[in-house]
Amino acid sequence: LAFILLGISHKNAPLELREALALDEARAARAYAQLRADGLREAVLLSTCNRVEAYAVVDDVDAGEKVLRRALESLAPEKAAALRRSLSGLEDDEAVWHLLKVSSSLDSMVLGEAQILGQVKQAYQTSVDHGMAGPYLHGLFQRALAAAKEVRSKTELGRFPASVPSVAVHLAERVFGELSGRRGLIIGAGEMAELTAEHLKAGGISQLTFCNRSLSKAKEVAKRFGAQALPLDELESALGQADVAVFSTSASGLVLEADAAQRVSAARKGKPLLLLDIAVPRDVAPEARQAEGIYLYDVDSLSEIADEHRERRQKASHEAASILRGHFEGIRDWESSSQVAPAIAALTAKVEAMRRAELEKQSKHFSHLGAEDVKRIDYLTQAIIKKILNTPLSRLKEDQKQGQAATSLEALRRLFDLEEPD
Amino acid sequence: MSIPYWLYLSALLLQLAALVFFVAYATRPLRIFSFTGTLLLGASSALQLVFVGALAWRDQAVPLGNAFEALAFWGLLLSLAATTLETRFKMGILGAFLVPPTAFILLMGVRFYNTVPLTEAPYGGAFLFFHVGLPMAAYAMFTAAAGLASAFLVQNKQLKSGHPSGLMYELPSLGELERLLTAWLAWGFAALSLGLLSGALRGMMPSDGMVRPAPDAKVIFGVGLWAYYAAVLWLRQAGWRGPRLAKLALWGFAVFILGFYTVNIYLGGHAR
Numbered sequence: 001l002a003f004i005l006l007g008i009s010h011k012n013a014p015l016e017l018r019e020a021l022a023l024d025e026a027r028a029a030r031a032y033a034q035l036r037a038d039g040l041r042e043a044v045l046l047s048t049c050n051r052v053e054a055y056a057v058v059d060d061v062d063a064g065e066k067v068l069r070r071a072l073e074s075l076a077p078e079k080a081a082a083l084r085r086s087l088s089g090l091e092d093d094e095a096v097w098h099l100l101k102v103s104s105s106l107d108s109m110v111l112g113e114a115q116i117l118g119q120v121k122q123a124y125q126t127s128v129d130h131g132m133a134g135p136y137l138h139g140l141f142q143r144a145l146a147a148a149k150e151v152r153s154k155t156e157l158g159r160f161p162a163s164v165p166s167v168a169v170h171l172a173e174r175v176f177g178e179l180s181g182r183r184g185l186i187i188g189a190g191e192m193a194e195l196t197a198e199h200l201k202a203g204g205i206s207q208l209t210f211c212n213r214s215l216s217k218a219k220e221v222a223k224r225f226g227a228q229a230l231p232l233d234e235l236e237s238a239l240g241q242a243d244v245a246v247f248s249t250s251a252s253g254l255v256l257e258a259d260a261a262q263r264v265s266a267a268r269k270g271k272p273l274l275l276l277d278i279a280v281p282r283d284v285a286p287e288a289r290q291a292e293g294i295y296l297y298d299v300d301s302l303s304e305i306a307d308e309h310r311e312r313r314q315k316a317s318h319e320a321a322s323i324l325r326g327h328f329e330g331i332r333d334w335e336s337s338s339q340v341a342p343a344i345a346a347l348t349a350k351v352e353a354m355r356r357a358e359l360e361k362q363s364k365h366f367s368h369l370g371a372e373d374v375k376r377i378d379y380l381t382q383a384i385i386k387k388i389l390n391t392p393l394s395r396l397k398e399d400q401k402q403g404q405a406a407t408s409l410e411a412l413r414r415l416f417d418l419e420e421p422d
Numbered sequence: 423m424s425i426p427y428w429l430y431l432s433a434l435l436l437q438l439a440a441l442v443f444f445v446a447y448a449t450r451p452l453r454i455f456s457f458t459g460t461l462l463l464g465a466s467s468a469l470q471l472v473f474v475g476a477l478a479w480r481d482q483a484v485p486l487g488n489a490f491e492a493l494a495f496w497g498l499l500l501s502l503a504a505t506t507l508e509t510r511f512k513m514g515i516l517g518a519f520l521v522p523p524t525a526f527i528l529l530m531g532v533r534f535y536n537t538v539p540l541t542e543a544p545y546g547g548a549f550l551f552f553h554v555g556l557p558m559a560a561y562a563m564f565t566a567a568a569g570l571a572s573a574f575l576v577q578n579k580q581l582k583s584g585h586p587s588g589l590m591y592e593l594p595s596l597g598e599l600e601r602l603l604t605a606w607l608a609w610g611f612a613a614l615s616l617g618l619l620s621g622a623l624r625g626m627m628p629s630d631g632m633v634r635p636a637p638d639a640k641v642i643f644g645v646g647l648w649a650y651y652a653a654v655l656w657l658r659q660a661g662w663r664g665p666r667l668a669k670l671a672l673w674g675f676a677v678f679i680l681g682f683y684t685v686n687i688y689l690g691g692h693a694r
Contacts, residue, residue, distance in 0.1 A: 177597035
């Protein structure tokens with residue numbers, strides 16, 4: 001048996017191709033049905049915005065790869081030619097290492113992004129739901145997920161957000177701690193404002209207000225977020241109520257002058273207010289920073305922090321790789337032991353059954369013995385069997401560690417007439 | 423029964439060693455530094471607990487009979503507070519702000535080891551706990567609040583600058599620091615109030631041979647301190663928050679430590 005993967009990722013396929021292959025529930029069901037019909041017993045299909053990959057356990061690598069290729073091509077027949085050029089595959093150790101890297105976000109476009117762990121978990125669960133996760137993939141994915149969790153908890157890979165909107169949320173958390181119950185004010189109604197609003201909402205900000213020169217536009221965006229809308233001339237009073245304000249207008253001049261910021265600060269009695277000015281040209285006078293309780297970040301300082309975070313993630317990725325190497329070795333040990341474990345279990349069960357049968361047969365001769373003596377005979381026979389099996393089983397495990405268990409296994413099965421594993 | 427003094431000295435040394443690791447963590451945030459610092463801090467707290475516990479066992483009372491014991495008790499409470507906060511936040515950096523005042527209090531204790539008892543009995547039992555133990559707990563909380571206030575001001579400066587350094591990530595959020603600062607000030611104030619109240623009530627009772635302080639320097643210091651922290655908490659309620667509150671906590675601590683040293687150590691406590 002071999003473990004293979006075939007797929008495309010952000011490294012070798014453009015977005016259009018990844019979109020064409022992306023799996024929703026219905027398409028995944030069709031793909032799994034086809035894989036099963038083509039004779040595959042174990043497979044997991046992973047679809048994220050960075051990649052679409054199929055992992056499978058196959059008897060024959062070439063034949064298995066053909067099955068996967070056919071299934072993936074059937075998802076986007078119109079892109080079959082482009083897909084053939086982009087599809088790339090890996091097998092056994094390389095495929096295992098790749099899965100570890102993918103699960104831990106070391107292979108993601110944004111290093112350390114948090115979503116991938118949930119996506120891998122979901123992909124595995126979908127495979128389970130379709131009856132396509134057998135013992136190997138079950139063991140492998142559990143181990144890969146455990147490795148990814150360790151990477152997240154023990155390294156700083158996912159600690160530092162790397163996009164400007166997520167840095168905004170991160171800063172809000174550094175100022176306020178918990179964001180639930182905090183109020184957000186979005187000034188402007190552009191794409192970036194909406195994106196930041198989405199992040200703030202996901203970060204826990206419960207009340208959002210959109211403020212725009214055009215009230216109708218503000219209302220339109222606010223409706224999508226279940227938020228309030230205000231005209232721009234109510235900005236100062238709105239700032240008095242907010243905790244985080246995102247400025248993202250296309251105004252050519254300043255929207256918040258320094259003296260207005262001072263008035264807002266005085267009205268708030270120094271209560272903290274985080275101003276995130278992501279507009280170019282800037283909406284907030286840089287001097288606003290001097291007002292008590294006001295924390296001002298413009299697009300340059302936000303980008304600077306995002307860059308620093310990316311650097312920190314890069315550094316953390318080395319630490320993460322070293323954790324993954326430990327898990328990789330663990331997986332190899334597990335793979336080898338899973339080869340010999342069934343044979344060992346079968347042999348010990350068989351010998352134990354023989355011992356019990358013989359004891360049973362002889363039991364009529366033990367009638368004159370006391371319970372303590374019978375117990376001793378039982379113990380004695382167990383001990384003899386353990387001693388006899390100890391050396392061959394230890395040798396088998398040694399062979400397994402050196403990757404040479406196949407011959408010993410074959411001999412063991414033949415000598416003791418053990419059944420072939422299913 | 424003689425209580426080994428080396429226990430106290432070892433606790434102090436461990437505290438200083440913890441400080442070295444916390445400061446190292448502040449300059450280079452390696453987990454090993456914060457882990458070792460917290461471990462040393464915990465070990466120091468444990469030694470102090472054993473030492474103060476042994477004193478209490480010997481005296482069969484809260485060990486507050488002289489300046490050394492009072493400082494040891496104060497140091498213990500503060501050390502436990504620092505250990506709790508450090509363990510709670512696992513930040514590794516709070517220790518850099520909380521351990522220096524603790525080490526300072528313990529060092530003050532070394533200066534007064536083996537000095538003549540300031541109070542000549544017959545303080546004891548519940549009165550000793552309320553009138554001396556609770557103010558000591560209040561002093562520990564005000565000291566911890568000062569450490570938190572310093573951490574707040576550093577974090578505030580980081581965030582205000584618009585170009586925060588790595589220190590920003592290591593310190594708790596401003597909101598959390600302010601919440602803790604307010605809570606410790608409030609608890610300290612409550613403990614001090616109870617301590618003063620118990621003294622005032624005792625003073626009104628018929629004489630039983632105990633010291634009956636007139637409005638001496640110590641009483642004035644205690645009431646002054648109480649009034650200061652009452653004003654700080656009132657201002658907090660009135661909307662003074664953030665850096666203003668942190669600065670008030672720091673000023674309060676500076677004046678209080680100076681007053682404590684002068685009144686209790688040099689003027690010898692209550693007038694006899």
